[in-house]
Amino acid sequence: MSEMTEIIVDTTRRIFEDLGDPQTIINAKDDSWRAPLWAALDDGGLTRAWADEAAGGAGLSVSDTFEIIRVAGAHAVAVPLVPHLLAVWLCSRAGMALPEGVMTVAAPTGDALPTLAADGTLKGLIGPVAHVDQAGHLAVMAATADGPVAVLVAVDAAMSDPGSDQAGDGLAMVRLDGVTPVASASVDVTAEDVQALGAAMAAMAVAGAFEGALKMCVAYSQDRVAFGRPIAKFQAVQHLLARLAEETAAVVAAAASAAFALETAARPMDAFVDIATAKIRAGEAASEGGLIAHQVHGAIGFTADHPLHRYVQRMWSWRDQFGREAVWAEQLGRHFAAQGGDAFWKTITAA
Amino acid sequence: MSQAIQFDPIRLPDAAEDLRSEVRAFLADNAEHLDRPSRRGFDHEFARKVAAKGWIGLTWPKEYGGQERSFLERYVITEEFLVARAPSQVYFTADRQSGPVILKYGDEELKRQVLPRIIAGECTFAIGMSEPDSGSDLFAAKAKAERTNEGWRLNGTKVWTTAAHEADYMIGLFRTSPATKENRRHGLTQFLVDMKKPGIQTRPILWPNGDHDFNEVVFEDVDLPANHLLGEEDNAWMQATAELAYERSGPERFLETIAVLIELVNLVGPTPDSRAAEGLGRLVAQLFTLRRMSISVAGMLAAGKEPVLEASIVKDLGTVWMQKLPDICRDLGALIDRDLAARQRFEAALTSNMLIAPKLTIQGGTTEILRGIIARGLGLR
Numbered sequence: 001m002s003e004m005t006e007i008i009v010d011t012t013r014r015i016f017e018d019l020g021d022p023q024t025i026i027n028a029k030d031d032s033w034r035a036p037l038w039a040a041l042d043d044g045g046l047t048r049a050w051a052d053e054a055a056g057g058a059g060l061s062v063s064d065t066f067e068i069i070r071v072a073g074a075h076a077v078a079v080p081l082v083p084h085l086l087a088v089w090l091c092s093r094a095g096m097a098l099p100e101g102v103m104t105v106a107a108p109t110g111d112a113l114p115t116l117a118a119d120g121t122l123k124g125l126i127g128p129v130a131h132v133d134q135a136g137h138l139a140v141m142a143a144t145a146d147g148p149v150a151v152l153v154a155v156d157a158a159m160s161d162p163g164s165d166q167a168g169d170g171l172a173m174v175r176l177d178g179v180t181p182v183a184s185a186s187v188d189v190t191a192e193d194v195q196a197l198g199a200a201m202a203a204m205a206v207a208g209a210f211e212g213a214l215k216m217c218v219a220y221s222q223d224r225v226a227f228g229r230p231i232a233k234f235q236a237v238q239h240l241l242a243r244l245a246e247e248t249a250a251v252v253a254a255a256a257s258a259a260f261a262l263e264t265a266a267r268p269m270d271a272f273v274d275i276a277t278a279k280i281r282a283g284e285a286a287s288e289g290g291l292i293a294h295q296v297h298g299a300i301g302f303t304a305d306h307p308l309h310r311y312v313q314r315m316w317s318w319r320d321q322f323g324r325e326a327v328w329a330e331q332l333g334r335h336f337a338a339q340g341g342d343a344f345w346k347t348i349t350a351a
Numbered sequence: 352m353s354q355a356i357q358f359d360p361i362r363l364p365d366a367a368e369d370l371r372s373e374v375r376a377f378l379a380d381n382a383e384h385l386d387r388p389s390r391r392g393f394d395h396e397f398a399r400k401v402a403a404k405g406w407i408g409l410t411w412p413k414e415y416g417g418q419e420r421s422f423l424e425r426y427v428i429t430e431e432f433l434v435a436r437a438p439s440q441v442y443f444t445a446d447r448q449s450g451p452v453i454l455k456y457g458d459e460e461l462k463r464q465v466l467p468r469i470i471a472g473e474c475t476f477a478i479g480m481s482e483p484d485s486g487s488d489l490f491a492a493k494a495k496a497e498r499t500n501e502g503w504r505l506n507g508t509k510v511w512t513t514a515a516h517e518a519d520y521m522i523g524l525f526r527t528s529p530a531t532k533e534n535r536r537h538g539l540t541q542f543l544v545d546m547k548k549p550g551i552q553t554r555p556i557l558w559p560n561g562d563h564d565f566n567e568v569v570f571e572d573v574d575l576p577a578n579h580l581l582g583e584e585d586n587a588w589m590q591a592t593a594e595l596a597y598e599r600s601g602p603e604r605f606l607e608t609i610a611v612l613i614e615l616v617n618l619v620g621p622t623p624d625s626r627a628a629e630g631l632g633r634l635v636a637q638l639f640t641l642r643r644m645s646i647s648v649a650g651m652l653a654a655g656k657e658p659v660l661e662a663s664i665v666k667d668l669g670t671v672w673m674q675k676l677p678d679i680c681r682d683l684g685a686l687i688d689r690d691l692a693a694r695q696r697f698e699a700a701l702t703s704n705m706l707i708a709p710k711l712t713i714q715g716g717t718t719e720i721l722r723g724i725i726a727r728g729l730g731l732r
Contacts, residue, residue: 218729238726242667245356245725249664253358253647254640260360273639280636329632330625336635337628341617345434345609348639349371 005064012068015040016075022307025078038079038102047084051092066204066259073208076310078169080104080131082205082318086198087139094150094187104135106174107195107322114176116142116149116184122176130321132160133170137182141191148191151181166317167310189267196268196275198322200258203278205318206286207255210248213293213311217241220297237296244292247285254278273351276332283325286315357661360643361650366420367427374431377404386436393475393517394438402472407442408450415454415466422653426646430602434609440514445469448598449476449522453543456582456590461543465520479509479523479544479568486511487720489524490536490588494570496525502577503542505570515553515566518546528585536588541581548573560706598715600648600662605641605669607711608676608704612638614697615680618687630683634676641669660728667721674711677704
């Protein structure tokens with residue numbers, strides 16, 4: 001890790017420890033923690049991490065921005081940092097000015113893309129969109145007669161049916177019919193690129209959540225005494241935690257590799273194999289990993305007052321965003337099947 | 352936690368990718384040696400051809416005949432040979448494990464005597480660890496070495512010894528002192544044993560299908576010269592740690608059954624249905640992640656680190672995965688009805704790989720032992 005990266009990681013960690021600690025948030029029982037946390041991230045330049053410095057951003061690399069997401073995941077971040085950063089990326093890529101405040105993003109592809117008509121109004125139902133309740137603006141790709149463009153919509157102007165995700169954050173379908181975007185611009189990426197970058201970011205957030213959950217589980221197993229000794233001394237518990245560590249390692253490796261591949265990719269889909277792999281592997285790991293984390297904690301972990309559920313529910317909600325495992329797996333499988341068995345290994349080593 | 356788990360993204364350097372093209376061309380030229388029906392075999396002609404390319408002992412010092420090339424280049428040769436099912440058994444253990452041990456712990460005379468022979472592809476090694484009463488519990492080993500005027504005298508029995516019937520040498524673990532109260536791992540010493548010495552009897556132990564890979568090796572008053580002791584007397588347990596990182600994280604820990612997956616791709620064809628495509632995609636993601644992790648460990652080894660915890664994670668994830676792989680392919684392939692020739696090749700690969708599957712999570716450190724090591728790395732023991 002470079003010195004620069006270490007400073008960024010330390011800054012991010014300090015902000016989350018001071019203002020976004022899961023136990024403190026649970027104890028607060030209201031939303032009073034939300035504004036100060038976002039303000040601190042904003043002041044630190046983290047909410048515009050990878051935007052160009054000329055556009056008011058911090059000009060960070062993809063890898064460094066992904067390290068911020070990893071730390072955020074390790075604190076079960078409860079503010080919309082991941083969708084916001086993706087919206088920042090899309091706006092920057094399209095040369096659109098960044099609005100004040102929180103943004104979120106939607107990543108429909110193919111026929112699900114909304115359309116932008118010649119009269120400048122949108123049409124389409126998109127979603128589910130995460131954190132739409134907290135965001136002032138929504139960035140999304142839209143189809144036009146001349147190809148896809150990036151658009152920025154004021155959330156107030158769009159109709160939404162409120163709901164919530166696994167982790168209790170706003171998740172809603174958004175109707176864009178008749179809405180005029182606050183900005184639109186042509187962009188050199190496709191809707192699939194936006195979805196792919198979102199998938200890689202979600203995988204990295206899951207990786208961070210695994211690191212946070214593993215740390216909690218190890219500490220709890222060493223503190224909790226049963227049958228006269230810490231439960232960490234029982235082989236059955238040791239093997240559960242070893243499995244959790246293995247899954248953590250796999251998700252971290254896959255997500256870090258996707259971030260590395262994105263660093264040199266002209267557009268996200270150039271890193272398709274690494275990204276699809278990271279999203280699939282993170283989603284698969286979350287199934288078993290979340291259950292192990294709860295099993296190790298016993299009943300206390302399954303209470304509103306204990307922070308564990310914030311990690312597990314968030315892993316499970318992140319893995320649902322930007323395409324579930326099955327969606328990416330079908331695409332990855334078709335990619336390899338099309339090359340044929342004789343080219344299988346060559347395709348693996350070429351990625 | 353007592354230590355952080357580290358899997359930084361590492362890519363193979365250009366030199367390794369250039370070597371990959373050369374390796375593929377070599378394998379294409381030697382197609383008649385590849386993909387024999389039963390596993391990697393003892394093909395001495397093939398071993399000599401590999402040696403002529405300079406690919407055995409690739410990373411070793413030039414003064415013993417090595418090339419001083421990087422560990423990541425060796426990685427490429429290993430994975431390409433595995434996928435092509437090249438018969439590397441003559442030299443594989445010597446190249447991976449035994450040679451490096453001799454380099455580190457052997458005296459000058461031993462190095463000059465043995466290493467050039469390994470590099471020439473003329474020298475097969477066996478590893479003498481397990482015994483009838485000590486498998487996973489390695490430090491319960493009883494086979495003993497006693498001091499004589501000229502050196503050491505061995506007595507005892509080793510079992511499950513792969514390749515002992517073809518081996519020129521064994522590196523074996525023998526008891527030189529009793530374990531102590533403070534340290535039950537104390538008292539074992541590594542020796543280099545010339546397998547052609549009088550007093551050594553090797554008997555086959557056959558696999559369920561009748562294949563001969565395992566052996567029982569009995570030592571009766573086998574005399575060794577003093578310089579055949581490798582490392583420190585009574586302290587083999589301290590030497591084993593670093594060696595295990597090399598042994599546990601290589602591509603052989605997730606590629607042994609890859610043939611079934613390749614035949615599945617041929618079976619499902621270029622435009623599979625959703626079920627087959629999705630199932631295949633998951634397997635690709637799992638394989639791809641394992642390879643990234645394994646290369647990450649290789650990179651750490653090349654940088655002189657000792658990633659013991661990470662290597663154990665790779666071996667456990669990798670062996671459990673490749674053990675399940677034939678079964679998952681069996682299921683995914685069951686509903687496909689298109690190409691009879693592809694079906695026959697698939698079924699043949701399935702049969703041979705289902706057969707070896709059970710042993711994959713036992714050899715070289717069982718699942719349970721590995722999870723214990725990982726738990727220790729987490730600070731739980």
